[in-house]
Amino acid sequence: MIHQHVLQRRFLVLLLSLFSLTSSLFAQDIAAGKALFMGKCASCHNVLKDGTGPALKGLEERHKWADHKELQAWINNPAAYMAKDPYTQGLKAKYGSMMTAFSEITLADVDNIVAYINDAAIVKVAAPGAGTSEPQGDQNAVIFGIISLVLGVIALILMQVNSNLKRLSDESNGVKTPAPIPFFRNKTNIALISIVFFVLGGYMVAKGAIGMGRQKDYQPEQPIYYSHKVHAGINQINCLYCHGSAWESKHAAIPSTNVCMNCHKAINTYEKGPKLFDEEGKEINGTAEIAKLYKYAGFDTSNPNQWDPSKAKPIEWVKIHNLPDHVYFNHAQHVRAGNVQCQSCHGEITDMHEVKQVAELSMGWCINCHRETKVNFNYDSTGGNKFYSLYEKFHDDLKSGKMDSVKVKDIGGLECQKCHY
Amino acid sequence: MKRLSIFSGLLTATLLWVGCSEVRRDPGTVYMPDMNYSRAYETYASTEALTKAGVNYTAAPVPGTISVDGAPAYPYKNDSAGYAMSAAVKNPLDPTSVDLKEAERLYLVNCGICHGKKLDGNGPLWNDGNGPYPSKPIALVGDAKYEAMAEGTMFHSLTYGKNAMGSYASQLSTKQRWMVITFIKNKQGAKATGAAPADTTATPKP
Numbered sequence: 001m002i003h004q005h006v007l008q009r010r011f012l013v014l015l016l017s018l019f020s021l022t023s024s025l026f027a028q029d030i031a032a033g034k035a036l037f038m039g040k041c042a043s044c045h046n047v048l049k050d051g052t053g054p055a056l057k058g059l060e061e062r063h064k065w066a067d068h069k070e071l072q073a074w075i076n077n078p079a080a081y082m083a084k085d086p087y088t089q090g091l092k093a094k095y096g097s098m099m100t101a102f103s104e105i106t107l108a109d110v111d112n113i114v115a116y117i118n119d120a121a122i123v124k125v126a127a128p129g130a131g132t133s134e135p136q137g138d139q140n141a142v143i144f145g146i147i148s149l150v151l152g153v154i155a156l157i158l159m160q161v162n163s164n165l166k167r168l169s170d171e172s173n174g175v176k177t178p179a180p181i182p183f184f185r186n187k188t189n190i191a192l193i194s195i196v197f198f199v200l201g202g203y204m205v206a207k208g209a210i211g212m213g214r215q216k217d218y219q220p221e222q223p224i225y226y227s228h229k230v231h232a233g234i235n236q237i238n239c240l241y242c243h244g245s246a247w248e249s250k251h252a253a254i255p256s257t258n259v260c261m262n263c264h265k266a267i268n269t270y271e272k273g274p275k276l277f278d279e280e281g282k283e284i285n286g287t288a289e290i291a292k293l294y295k296y297a298g299f300d301t302s303n304p305n306q307w308d309p310s311k312a313k314p315i316e317w318v319k320i321h322n323l324p325d326h327v328y329f330n331h332a333q334h335v336r337a338g339n340v341q342c343q344s345c346h347g348e349i350t351d352m353h354e355v356k357q358v359a360e361l362s363m364g365w366c367i368n369c370h371r372e373t374k375v376n377f378n379y380d381s382t383g384g385n386k387f388y389s390l391y392e393k394f395h396d397d398l399k400s401g402k403m404d405s406v407k408v409k410d411i412g413g414l415e416c417q418k419c420h421y
Numbered sequence: 422m423k424r425l426s427i428f429s430g431l432l433t434a435t436l437l438w439v440g441c442s443e444v445r446r447d448p449g450t451v452y453m454p455d456m457n458y459s460r461a462y463e464t465y466a467s468t469e470a471l472t473k474a475g476v477n478y479t480a481a482p483v484p485g486t487i488s489v490d491g492a493p494a495y496p497y498k499n500d501s502a503g504y505a506m507s508a509a510v511k512n513p514l515d516p517t518s519v520d521l522k523e524a525e526r527l528y529l530v531n532c533g534i535c536h537g538k539k540l541d542g543n544g545p546l547w548n549d550g551n552g553p554y555p556s557k558p559i560a561l562v563g564d565a566k567y568e569a570m571a572e573g574t575m576f577h578s579l580t581y582g583k584n585a586m587g588s589y590a591s592q593l594s595t596k597q598r599w600m601v602i603t604f605i606k607n608k609q610g611a612k613a614t615g616a617a618p619a620d621t622t623a624t625p626k627p
Contacts, residue, residue: 038550038557042550042556042557043556043557043558043559043584043585044556044584044585045556046555046556048555049555051555051556051584051585052556052584052585097584149431152431153431156427211449212449212450212451212452213449213450213451213452213457214449215448215449217445218445218447218448218449219444219445219446220446220448221446235534235545235546235552235553236534236545237534237545237546238529238530238533238534240530241530241531241534241592244530244531244592250464251464253464253465254465256591258587258588258591259591259592261587262582262586262587262588262589263546263554263587265585265587266554266555266556266585267553267554267555270553271553272551272552272553273553279444280444309588316467319465322448322457322458324451324456324457325456325457325458325459325460326456356444356445
């Protein structure tokens with residue numbers, strides 16, 4: 001009886017200790033750990049990827065970190081911990097920078113942070129790729145083509161049937177009809193067909209001749225599949241981040257590789273955006289495209305600290321928008337002085353994976369815009385351009401109501417020498 | 422037979438029409454290529470031919486070149502000693518004469534993408550961890566460490582890059598870098614002084 005009692009008590013103790021263990025597990029607050037991780041660790045550490053510091057996924061399996069007291073000692077004072085620990089000395093040698101000390105981190109904080117890391121590592125691995133978007137084929141064009149083809153054939157057959165029936169009815173009525181002239185020897189037909197050919201041919205020749213040297217819709221394949229939709233659209237990178245010289249010079253410069261690497265030193269995979277397809281409908285592997293950039297930049301992902309930007313090779317992008325050599329166009333003048341949005345000439349770049357030329361870039365197209373665009377003459381602290389205060393007469397006319405607005409053409413936008421010299 | 426030829430003619434016409442609506446991968450022809458494409462060396466043109474012809478061409482400025490706005494070259498090297506010494510470098514710009522509107526524009530174009538419009542380290546690339554960037558950009562306002570950081574140290578980091586951040590020396594001129602730093606210090610100062618209580622009342626509003 002006593003024996004049984006002891007057993008019972010032991011069982012109770014076991015249960016209690018189990019309970020306390022689970023409750024201590026629950027005490028590790030993932031949300032609190034996330035807040036701490038984002039506030040203090042995330043600048044240098046990612047859960048899944050090496051960054052400034054190592055990836056923290058599975059850190060409890062490394063070194064002595066399963067013991068959170070060791071981890072706390074390291075976090076609280078890395079310099080002192082490292083002095084007698086070859087493992088962390090190796091880490092500093094590998095990543096090239098010293099871990100920052102966080103003396104305020106307590107043991108409970110460490111538990112929470114590790115709980116968050118373990119949680120984030122599992123959840124992220126299980127999460128499938130983000131939403132899909134299918135490429136849109138021009139199925140409508142094919143359907144319309146087939147329908148008009150079928151209708152055309154039916155019309156021809158009906159015409160044939162009609163003429164045959166007419167001949168039959170004429171014969172039965174006893175009306176003598178001359179032997180039918182073959183279609184292509186009928187003079188009316190020949191005249192009609194040659195007029196149609198003349199008009200169509202003339203139209204096509206004129207159109208082709210005008211279109212020569214114009215590249216509207218030109219959408220070349222680039223050495224790297226760089227999606228403007230992902231960069232400028234989804235991730236909201238300002239156009240001027242990469243094409244900064246559009247603000248300052250004639251050219252909207254193509255960024256050098258080091259500008260790409262500002263972000264892509266850290267972003268080495270494409271996983272969060274939509275699926276990518278090229279214009280032919282072939283799926284694009286974003287991560288492989290980033291790897292192409294690394295090749296040009298001479299960047300070794302396994303050894304990021306040894307990267308030397310001066311050894312990079314230029315990426316030979318294919319120029320899309322080309323003005324003839326005898327036309328002068330200045331980006332800064334339009335973007336900065338004129339406050340023209342990039343999209344006005346380049347179209348909805350933020351929706352284009354592969355960029356294509358939207359505008360015709362013909363002289364008529366330029367002139368039309370110069371005729372219609374108003375100049376902001378109201379120079380004050382909110383906008384306008386001080387330069388226009390020179391145009392005293394226009395300012396007077398605006399005030400007296402003689403003009404309601406000043407257009408680009410009024411300040412010389414139609415003069416030949418503005419663009420051709 | 423005749424009907425067949427008409428049919429096949431229509432078929433080819435349709436195919437041609439469908440074929441023409443394909444992606445335009447070809448720039449087409451021009452009337453006079455030598456007038457259309459520049460004979461002279463244009464921006465980004467390959468200089469390979471020059472090198473082959475033995476012409477001495479350097480794309481980079483000579484070391485020690487001083488820019489038009491007269492800013493002297495930054496004296497310290499990109500190492501931990503240079504980083505430590507950078508704290509003593511003074512901002513050469515007079516904070517009252519800096520065009521803060523232009524400085525803000527520069528900040529929003531070049532820095533805001535990571536460090537956020539509100540300088541809180543939550544730009545679109547981080548977006549609370551949902552963006553593509555793997556490490557959290559630092560909060561320039563709201564983090565005591567960066568609010569206390571010397572302007573010279575910021576300049577050092579902007580020039581050479583620091584940790585995950587790359588160098589901005591190619592995108593911002595020396596003067597522009599100091600302008601951005603003046604803007605950041607200005608924002609940090611606004612938060613540190615009188616604006617702080619106003620800030621807390623403003624946060625609950627969307």
